[in-house]
Amino acid sequence: MPLPKPVYYPPFNITRSSHSIITSRDLEASLDFYEQVIGLVLTERDADTLYFRGLEEVCHHSLVVKRHTGEHQAEAIGFRVYTEEELDKAEHFYRSKGLPASWIEVPYQGRTLLVNDPTGTPVQLCATMPTEPRMYTNFQDFKGGAAMRFDHWQIQTPNVQEQTDFYAEMGFRVSEYMVVGDKLMTTFMFRKPGTQDIVFLENPGPRLHHFAYSVSDNNSLIRACDIAGILGMGDVVERGPGRHGPAGVMFVYFRDPDGHRVELFCDHYFLIDIEVEPVEWDMTKPGLSIRWGLPAQECWYNETTAFSGIETKQLDYERGPLSTLETYLAEKAKARAAKAQ
Amino acid sequence: MPLPKPVYYPPFNITRSSHSIITSRDLEASLDFYEQVIGLVLTERDADTLYFRGLEEVCHHSLVVKRHTGEHQAEAIGFRVYTEEELDKAEHFYRSKGLPASWIEVPYQGRTLLVNDPTGTPVQLCATMPTEPRMYTNFQDFKGGAAMRFDHWQIQTPNVQEQTDFYAEMGFRVSEYMVVGDKLMTTFMFRKPGTQDIVFLENPGPRLHHFAYSVSDNNSLIRACDIAGILGMGDVVERGPGRHGPAGVMFVYFRDPDGHRVELFCDHYFLIDIEVEPVEWDMTKPGLSIRWGLPAQECWYNETTAFSGIETKQLDYERGPLSTLETYLAEKAKARAAKAQ
Amino acid sequence: MPLPKPVYYPPFNITRSSHSIITSRDLEASLDFYEQVIGLVLTERDADTLYFRGLEEVCHHSLVVKRHTGEHQAEAIGFRVYTEEELDKAEHFYRSKGLPASWIEVPYQGRTLLVNDPTGTPVQLCATMPTEPRMYTNFQDFKGGAAMRFDHWQIQTPNVQEQTDFYAEMGFRVSEYMVVGDKLMTTFMFRKPGTQDIVFLENPGPRLHHFAYSVSDNNSLIRACDIAGILGMGDVVERGPGRHGPAGVMFVYFRDPDGHRVELFCDHYFLIDIEVEPVEWDMTKPGLSIRWGLPAQECWYNETTAFSGIETKQLDYERGPLSTLETYLAEKAKARAAKAQ
Amino acid sequence: MPLPKPVYYPPFNITRSSHSIITSRDLEASLDFYEQVIGLVLTERDADTLYFRGLEEVCHHSLVVKRHTGEHQAEAIGFRVYTEEELDKAEHFYRSKGLPASWIEVPYQGRTLLVNDPTGTPVQLCATMPTEPRMYTNFQDFKGGAAMRFDHWQIQTPNVQEQTDFYAEMGFRVSEYMVVGDKLMTTFMFRKPGTQDIVFLENPGPRLHHFAYSVSDNNSLIRACDIAGILGMGDVVERGPGRHGPAGVMFVYFRDPDGHRVELFCDHYFLIDIEVEPVEWDMTKPGLSIRWGLPAQECWYNETTAFSGIETKQLDYERGPLSTLETYLAEKAKARAAKAQ
């Protein structure tokens, strides 16, 4: 499990995770959820597309929801590069790797390069978007969780080591990671200062586990839940509020009306300096992803979003059973029964 | 299910729920939990007893923890009456009902009357306690959830109708209640302005389900959980943070090291006026006790504390199966399996 | 300065401070301010009157704003009594004192007795109001400071000792008080459990200094200020956010468009027990009303609201100069100048 | 007032503002203030030096306080560069400009280059420091405002245009700026994503106006003030809590026992993308630096910290009178007097 050596001068400069493109069978339901519960701002819509941004964001969109009648899908994830010339360097990088890279037209985005990483994840790269007003001090218009800013994705990939090595080449560094023995199981990788732009999790993939928006504080997390509840959407809260061990983050996970998972969180830390060693977590030790409260239910682990037209590759080994809320409760019941005898 | 008629001029004046007396097999563990996680102030201790109060409380104690080697028990709950003469009226009231009432010596309490309500619940009544400094602005010393003030108990009782009628005679009013059909299943009863001093729940009893302290805000609830987690006591969080329908309260339930359940909450409302109708909740309708998030696990419903020396009476009818986190997850798994076929 | 002896069994039962009736030269401006900044709910309006309640309140109104073209005035303050029969006892009490007491018709209130206390303050007493839905969990509709519940007034009166003695006879108890030497200058008096229903301040009067609504937490205080600012009403914030010594309260004071002063606060403590001694504050010692931050500007001390048709009586002695923000800054400038020489 | 053209590929890579070195006449008093009120962690101390870091920081220090008997001074400010080789590029850059640049030994820092910018500000550059544990989830040990992370300085400089042009050459970009007519008066410049690493204010300089730590939320700001107050240090709160227009930040300004000004703040926004236009503020329009609440007192504008051994250059033009709390109150008094006539 060698962590890849950090690349301080990468071949092109990705600055941050930028946007997600997902599908919906019912745009009105999506609009309701993302506006009322998550608190995103609707920048623009047309007959078949919703463009959202966070309250703090000036970019035209960080979430695009497209009408699609079948199973819910993710069309692509998008990164920002620093300048237009970085896009050309990116094209060169991907082509030199023998990976797909093509220029596409995307509404409300600057020149956009569509690539696939080695696992097949569709990735858009662009340098600019039209700008819109920041709404982060329009307190009187805040809704739901008042989501401030798109922050990261969690992506399932069948080989975390390979995926991590590839992203490291592009300058992504590892802030925290999880192992079983000496096998790398999860990596938190970042370009922007902070703990993560993208998290890789060893599981059948490429599949989108969740995308995450930052909020200002705990109150925003609870407000999102409360408003979901009061609007009769209380069952969108899938997990939390709770605190992760890794990155120390306070989180809530929601499922949107189509089944996409979105996280609101606060309390990540800031990270740039190169002398800081990545934090290792042993997945076989308790207290890893839950410092308090109940474990995540099975569906949190197993229900994820496929990328449009990309085949999900299975793991090439047998994975042991998951520790879930269900197994936790079963063990507790067993212990009670044993004690009652 | 007639709700009892409110008694505006009761035979004696109970002003508020006052204190709880519970047992512990390990006082050091109790001290750790109630100080570090709940954030109570230790007023005094001797070899076998801990006396705690909330940060906002001037009374000597609102929680007494006594060393006891057996199963964890509640020794009594305690109410305050307004003046010494109300105590004498209380004695008269209980004796006229043929209920036990005796004067007892209790350290750090004024003249104390010990009574049993018709279900057998041991209840202390007193008018005064020695006072201690309020610590509620000693922000630099706040710990854990910074519990401010003891507020209420939830008590299981095999006949909520009878229990409610009896407490109504003493001037307790119903703020909110739950029914199945026209059968009264839960009543929130109050003397102090607010939603509850005592909650009765139809279940084998008398048994103490939980006692509850108020906190200042959501942040305090989450701080309590976070500190429990960081101190390696994360599994004390049994349920929540979450929001109840009844009384609109934001809650977290903890299990202390002996198994006693303690709630921290915020956001109750204030209630004095007599024209306000009690709020009815239909227990057969969803969204009752959870507006969002997962249902409570089975143990939250079934694990409670006996009162020392008081026999638990069973229900005189067969109760249907509970809706719990366990049944919720089982149904979800069944639905998934059906869909997968 | 003898504090009056508490009267535990008063001649009639006032339960709480209930409502304020004030005038406005511009109802639309008032509506904007109380809805958008303070966060009150408009229960009802007609051509010349606005009826507001807090988010947590079921009573029809706790604030009535009446159109009036002249100088802004307070028409009356209102208390609740427990039952209708307490109203009759109240009438008897006031008449026996030779004080005005008459039955008046007030829209959206039960039978209402209008009295004047010995200083002349017009006071309405009623036992009931029509009820309206509690809005305290309609989080998606919260505005401004999300004011929860009317709590208290601060009233200027030319003789605090007399006023306090009179209210004590009606069962009001003193929670905290301020003295200069052995002269009583300010008293916090309460009927509902807590620190205050009404505060008396020795100053020309009777005049209304402010009325106060409770909020849930610090965030609500700051939200009110932020929304005032963003809506271009930032200068309504007259003082704070800050923390008082007495009652330990976190406060912000606003001036409404007519000049009435309204306080939003959180963090009062709960008080019922009779063994608790009132807290004394020496007005000549620093740190009294400000634990941190700057002193209040002069207008906070000097600009108050007259009661309609009631003459303001002056103090019968010469009051020394006030310590204000202005004097504080002048002394600081003087010290700087001295140092610079 | 041409804003300098952003330099996307600067001659060397400064990554962030890193640390401040200030002097104190009384290290014990400094320790008290920075630990108890600001909530910094003391990493290390020796007889004459205190090394502090924020709860979220792994770097050995972000604040160094050195014993010094005279007037309080700032010894230097410090930036981080990305790698060791950037340090060498930095040396080259400064020397090529004819500016002082020398290698110095600094305890607990990697190789350190000391330079002076054209105004004379002493600046340390280093690439690494020894690391210490992050304490940001040690909630039980949080003190005061729980300062998380050093963020920025405000530096007075007699020519903002020149200073801004120079820093722009090093890759600093302008997020927001203030003008009077077309004269640049204040610039917020950043290297790390966000609104600012360093703010330049046209005033005699170079002088340090304040250094600023980020906190998690509003509650932390108020906790800092409350703890200052309860510990008898309430007068350290010089300004706030309040909200700035520029950068939308919620702030409190404190004066440490020696007179250094430190800001705690939350709610900056994130900024990397190059298409985002800097935000312009017209200093002659109201609502600029205060959206609500009172203006800053004169001392906030006039009392600043000199850099050790660096002469303060005056403005080469006559500056009009400041709008301060003092002038605001004087105008208000004048208006009252006029109205009273």
Ligand SMILES: [Ca+2]
């Ligand atoms: Ca925050």
Ligand SMILES: [Fe+2]
């Ligand atoms: Fe995440």
Ligand SMILES: [Fe+2]
């Ligand atoms: Fe409860």
Ligand SMILES: [Fe+2]
């Ligand atoms: Fe007040």
Ligand SMILES: [Fe+2]
């Ligand atoms: Fe600043």
